[in-house]
Amino acid sequence: MSNRKLYCMRCRKFVPQRALDEHGCPFKYISAVDKEMTGIVDRLYKMGIPPVYAVWSATPLKGEKGKYAISIRIDIGRRISEDILGKLPQGWGYIWETATSDRSPMHLIAYGENWCDSGSETLEERIKKLIKDFEEFLDTKDCEAIKAVLILMEGWG
Numbered sequence: 001m002s003n004r005k006l007y008c009m010r011c012r013k014f015v016p017q018r019a020l021d022e023h024g025c026p027f028k029y030i031s032a033v034d035k036e037m038t039g040i041v042d043r044l045y046k047m048g049i050p051p052v053y054a055v056w057s058a059t060p061l062k063g064e065k066g067k068y069a070i071s072i073r074i075d076i077g078r079r080i081s082e083d084i085l086g087k088l089p090q091g092w093g094y095i096w097e098t099a100t101s102d103r104s105p106m107h108l109i110a111y112g113e114n115w116c117d118s119g120s121e122t123l124e125e126r127i128k129k130l131i132k133d134f135e136e137f138l139d140t141k142d143c144e145a146i147k148a149v150l151i152l153m154e155g156w157g
């Protein structure tokens with residue numbers, strides 16, 4: 001189901017692995033994404049929060065017919081203040097460290113739910129809706145203002 005590809009955020013297009021050198025954009029513009037995730041990636045890039053990768057997955061829950069663990073993970077490559085994007089929509093959260101004892105750093109904006117197929121929507125429709133809802137959340141933000149704040153806080157441009 002998952003279909004991860006290399007995506008150039010500057011050119012807003014997919015780049016085959018073998019054509020990466022010839023494509024020529026610096027590596028910082030290249031993100032590994034599932035094709036459904038480009039809308040989210042484009043929006044975050046515009047805010048100065050370019051994702052390293054952005055993927056979704058749906059794993060069938062063992063022994064529970066029609067139930068899936070849905071997960072969406074966006075690695076933004078660095079820790080940002082949670083005030084920048086503010087409160088995330090229901091089910092979304094920031095993950096800054098692993099749950100293991102070494103608590104190694106992570107930089108994720110992530111969504112998780114156990115979804116049950118009740119016949120009102122398909123799994124694909126559910127994923128698309130979750131992605132669209134998050135795009136709409138990002139659309140309520142002022143990209144230029146966020147970029148300016150990040151530059152002030154982090155001292156880079």
Ligand SMILES: [Zn+2]
Pocket residue numbers: 008009010011012023025029
């Ligand atoms: Zn490019």
